[in-house]
Amino acid sequence: NAGVTQTPKFQVLKTGQSMTLQCAQDMNHNSMYWYRQDPGMGLRLIYYSASEGTTDKGEVPNGYNVSRLNKREFSLRLESAAPSQTSVYFCASRRDRRQPQHFGDGTRLSIL
Amino acid sequence: AQKITQTQPGMFVQEKEAVTLDCTYDTSDPSYGLFWYKQPSSGEMIFLIYQGSYDQQNATEGRYSLNFQKARKSANLVISASQLGDSAMYFCAMREDNTGNQFYFGTGTSLTVIP
Numbered sequence: 001n002a003g004v005t006q007t008p009k010f011q012v013l014k015t016g017q018s019m020t021l022q023c024a025q026d027m028n029h030n031s032m033y034w035y036r037q038d039p040g041m042g043l044r045l046i047y048y049s050a051s052e053g054t055t056d057k058g059e060v061p062n063g064y065n066v067s068r069l070n071k072r073e074f075s076l077r078l079e080s081a082a083p084s085q086t087s088v089y090f091c092a093s094r095r096d097r098r099q100p101q102h103f104g105d106g107t108r109l110s111i112l
Numbered sequence: 113a114q115k116i117t118q119t120q121p122g123m124f125v126q127e128k129e130a131v132t133l134d135c136t137y138d139t140s141d142p143s144y145g146l147f148w149y150k151q152p153s154s155g156e157m158i159f160l161i162y163q164g165s166y167d168q169q170n171a172t173e174g175r176y177s178l179n180f181q182k183a184r185k186s187a188n189l190v191i192s193a194s195q196l197g198d199s200a201m202y203f204c205a206m207r208e209d210n211t212g213n214q215f216y217f218g219t220g221t222s223l224t225v226i227p
Contacts, residue, residue, distance in 0.1 A: 031213045042203060043217040050213045058214060098164060100147055103157035
């Protein structure tokens with residue numbers, strides 16, 4: 001019962017380094033999402049993909065890129081990491097409009 | 113303007129008592145959905161309950177119920193018979209159908225259940 005799998009779970013980067021956060025879901029969901037969670041801010045949407053082949057910006061897209069590789073996988077890339085991108089990142093997926101999002105366990109990212 | 117407002121940063125409730133967590137929302141879309149999630153200290157996001165804007169009845173799921181007042185744009189979560197395991201952060205979220213697939217989350221309420 002994997003659901004939504006995120007890798008890695010923890011990562012420490014230096015300013016200016018790049019990395020890709022991976023997300024895969026095995027529930028045949030159409031929509032996938034990337035959020036960041038900061039203390040006192042709740043979850044803020046970075047990018048989402050309504051279906052395979054489409055991606056759209058959310059509330060806080062600057063500094064990030066995404067790829068919807070196929071229906072299962074949705075990756076988030078930081079091209080040049082900045083300390084302001086230190087956060088917990090959640091991937092989520094959803095089957096259709098009335099269904100809730102299913103979340104991965106999160107990636108805790110620290111940028112020094 | 114905030115799409116979702118949760119005005120209670122922290123709440124305390126006695127074990128076995130009921131507690132209401134407040135959520136107000138802002139939308140001009142006539143079709144939308146409201147969700148509540150629980151985030152325990154372990155960090156995962158757990159879906160609790162859903163209410164659609166056209167649903168006639170308030171949603172209920174076990175000890176959770178959603179007090180949906182459409183005219184007031186509020187969607188408060190009621191937890192009955194609180195248990196120690198209910199101690200967690202609780203997030204209200206909204207999906208607007210005309211914006212497709214975007215979700216908006218509130219800043220959350222931290223609930224502590226006192227034995």
